[in-house]
Amino acid sequence: DIVGVVRLGSPDDYGERVLPHVLKRFAQSHPSIAVDVTIDQSVNLRRRMDDRALDITLLTNSYKTSAVGAEVLLTEPIVWAGAKGGCAHLREPLPVSLWEEGCAWRAGALEALGREGRNYRIAYMSAHTAGQRAAIMADLAVAPLPKSFLGDEMVSLGAKDGMPDIGTYNLAMVVAP
Structure with missing residues (x-):
């Protein structure tokens, strides 16, 4: 033992x-x-x-x-998560929900927005996944999440929605x- x-x-x-x-x-x-x-x-x-x-x-x-x-x-791919049927991704500037500095998903998302020249504002910030989900499901913002983290009430937003590719994480x- x-x-x-x-x-x-x-x-x-x-x-x-x-x-x-x-x-x-x-x-x-x-x-x-x-x-x-x-x-x-x-x-x-x-x-x-x-x-x-x-x-x-x-x-x-x-x-x-x-x-x-x-x-x-x-x-795994990081995707832009939005509320199913939501419109946060259509707002200008784009409202995003992010983690604190040092988060790999945050860095990739901000780099992708900068690369595309997309105007954004940090509308919601939480160091916890539950907080990120709340912002997404309330359609207050979009957030970078691993693809496997999307629930039934969220969708992956891509180029067809005007959202840049973020890449992957390990x-x-x-x-x-």
Whole structure:
């Protein structure tokens, strides 16, 4: 029997969507191991890894960057998410909902808007996926999200809707030595 503590870090979006299933399976297969979970932005999780405050962490990276020593688990398109039947993407300037500085999805979205010369304003800012979803579903703004995060009440907006391509991101895992 293995005993001890595993200190796990995860970005908010994966903490909400993926970790409950993973942690349940881990608890069943390793009942004598306690798991301490930290939910934070990837840049902060990387710092915690460097400070040896975490044993394993998930990180989101833009398609242009990769974390040193990270294993890429998933590469996925980032899309502009809008409310189903919504019109936020038609407003001028474009109202966008974004995460805080340091977010890979934010950087890609702002780069894409700049590349296309699209006028925008940050209408909503939240460091949590639930906040982003609220802004989208209320049709207050559009937001960059991984394609797999779209729910039934959201649609992917593309070139036909006047929205620029954002690119992809990586979900990576770093394990302490």
